[in-house]
Amino acid sequence: HLYEESKKAEELYRSLIHSSADAIVIYDIEGKARYVSPAFTRIFGWSMEEVQGKRIPFVPESEREGTMAIIRELVDHGTPCHGFETKRHTKDGRTLDVSISASRYEDHEGKPAGILVILRDISERKKLEAxxxxxxxxxxxxxxxxxxxxxxxxxxxxxxxxxxxxLLDTPSRDPGFKRLRNIEKQVQRGAYLTRQLLGFARGGKYEIKLTDINKIVQRSADLFSRMKKEIKIHSTFEPDIWMVEADQGQMEQVLMNLYVNAGHAMPNGGDLFITTENVVLSGDEGALLHLKQGRHVKISVADTGVGMDSGIIPKIFDPFFTTHQVGTGLGLASAYGIVKNHGGSITVKSARGKGSTFEIYLPAAEKEATPSRPRTDTDSEMAPGGETVLLADDEGMVIEVGREMLQRLGYTVLTAMTGREAIETYRAHKALIDLVILDMIMPDMTGMETYDRLKKEDPNIIVLLSSGYSIDGQASEILRQGCNGFIQKPFTMAALSRKVREVLGKTNGQG
Structure with missing residues (x-):
């Protein structure tokens, strides 16, 4: 009867251990395996027959020391361990992140007989944490x-x-004229650098338009091929490509950054393959890319360059990470930021000596395109005016030059340095003011609040937003609310003059 009881108890314990979702190993005091559970075989690959009476060869070199210290503590003093995070190899050569709990068990005389180890595979959790x-x-x-x-x-x-x-006051033959032009050029270079930074920071998508990606890809590829004659470009376009809602300037920036990156990988020339296609992602495919399922436009940029080691790939979208001697290391980081900000995804596949392929997925637009008017402005064309403008900015220096630029263009200018002041000035001179140029960031209230309060004062108010950035997409929010336009600092006098005319709706007599 006693024998029956103990047999039943043994079967119960065996079935409990057997049914555990975590891997269980029972070792003797020498560290040789006496038992491994079915979950162990499923997770690590070795069967009971392969390891019974042997040491399991699954402790990586890097983890040996830490593991031995815990085992010694356990065998000598009986100190159990809980949730010790380490790594273990599988039979087929993969390395898993595991969490281990272990305790010593005694024989019927109360002497240490071996160790019970429970291993939990935490690779998925580690990946999510990372x-x-x-x-x-x-x-x-x-x-x-x-x-x-x-x-x-x-x-x-x-x-x-x-x-x-x-420049307005300097004749072009003056020796200073060329120097001023040079300064202007450097300002533009500085502005390009801050655009890269803002792209990475996922600053505002400013001018969202329904966009035919094929045209953007074609235009940027043509530009790149003029710069890099030694690289042969092969492009394949989906003929009926779906439209996407995108900031065209930022998308060009993304593509140029990818081409330039490919150029660095092919210093002696090579081939660049650019393709666009319509794809419909299933739920699972979307989840892998952190995208919703459904219609997307995919752009692939593949080069025949040196490729990258697997160690580099996770870092390439980090800002200031670069493997080249030249450049800021901001190109791919800004591409990543811009694509994410457009609700898309960017991935890379690469191997040393095999070239690299970047793939961009952008959600297809719901609505159809309306043809947009071609822009015909040249950079230096001035468009003067005579209206009254309220300039609101919290930077004294910007107010000073802004006021003078507008006055030189023929406008009457009122200024305000806070949101509150802007509202009070507008209230006092409502009948006179034709346009408000509003900086997004004000010390006392956000651009959004200021805009809303101005709109309450006068529903027909004309507002031109101006900003060094729009980190939280506030700019696009205000534009959606019916604001009349956006101008990115730093701007030239010519750009300001055209933008003001455009917003006042009298450009080239149109409106």
């Missing part, structure tokens, strides 16, 4: 980059404004 930290890191560096770019753009604005005003 993704989460990565996202947080990108987020915080993005916020920093956006803030730097915003302040930097205000500085550039002051320099650009003063140069624009000096």
């Amino acid at each position: 993704q989460f930290y990565e996202a947080q890191k990108m987020e915080s560096v993005g916020t920093l980059a956006g803030g730097v770019a915003h302040d930097f753009n205000n500085l550039l604005m002051a320099i650009q404004g003063n140069v624009s005003l000096l």
Whole structure:
């Protein structure tokens, strides 16, 4: 009867161990396996027959020391361990992240007889944690980059404004004229750098238009091939490509950054394959790319360059990470930020000596395109005016040059340095003011609040937004609310003059 009881108890314990979802190993005191559970075989690959009476060869070199210390503590002093995170190999050569709990068990005389080890595969959790930290890191560096770019753009604005005003008074044969033009060129280079930073910081998508991606790809590829004659470009376009809603300037920036990256990988020339296609993602495919299922436009950019080691691939979208001697390391980071900001995804496949392929997925637009009017402006064309403008900005330097630029263009200018002041000035001179140029970032209230309050004062108010950035997409939100236009600092006098005319609806007598 006693025998029956103990047999039943043994079967119960065996079935409990057998049914565990975590892997269970029972070792003797020498560290040789006496039993492995079915879950162990499923997770690590070795069967009971292969390891019974042997040591299991699954501790990586890097983990040996830590593991041995825990085992010694356990065997000598009986100290159990809980949730010890380490790594273990599988039979087929993969390495898994595992969490281990272990305890010593005694024989019927109360002497240590062996160790019971429970292993849980935590690879998936580790992967999710890594993704989460990565996202947080990108987020915080993005916020920093956006803030730097915003302040930097205000500085550039002051320099650009003063140069624009000096150029007005300097005849082109004057020796100083060329120097001023040079300064202007450097301001534009500075502005390009801050655009890269803002792209990474996922600053605003400013001018969202229904876009035929084929045209953008074609235009940027043509430009690149003029710069890099030694690279042969092969493009394959989906003839009826779906439209996407995109900021065309930013999308060109993304593509140029990818082409330039490919150029670095092929210093002695090579082939660049660019394709576009319509794809419909299933739920699972979408989940892998962190996208919703449904219609997307896919752009692939593949090169025949040197390729990348697997160690580099996870870092390539990090800001300031670069494997080249030249460049800022911002190109791919800004491409990543812009694509994410458009609700899309960017991935890379690469191997050393095999070239690299970047794939961009953008959600297809729901609505159909309306043809847009071609832009015919040249850079230096001035469009004067005579209306009254309220200029609201919290930077004294920007107010100073902005006022003078507008006055030189023929406008009467009122100024305000806070949101509150802007509202009071507008209230006092409502009948006179034809246009408000509003900076997005004000010390006392956000651009959004200021805009809303102005709109309450006068539903027909005409507002031109101006900003060094729009980190939280506020600009696009205000534009959606019916704001009349957006101008990115730093701007030239010519650009300001055209934008003001366009917003006032009297450009070239149209409106």
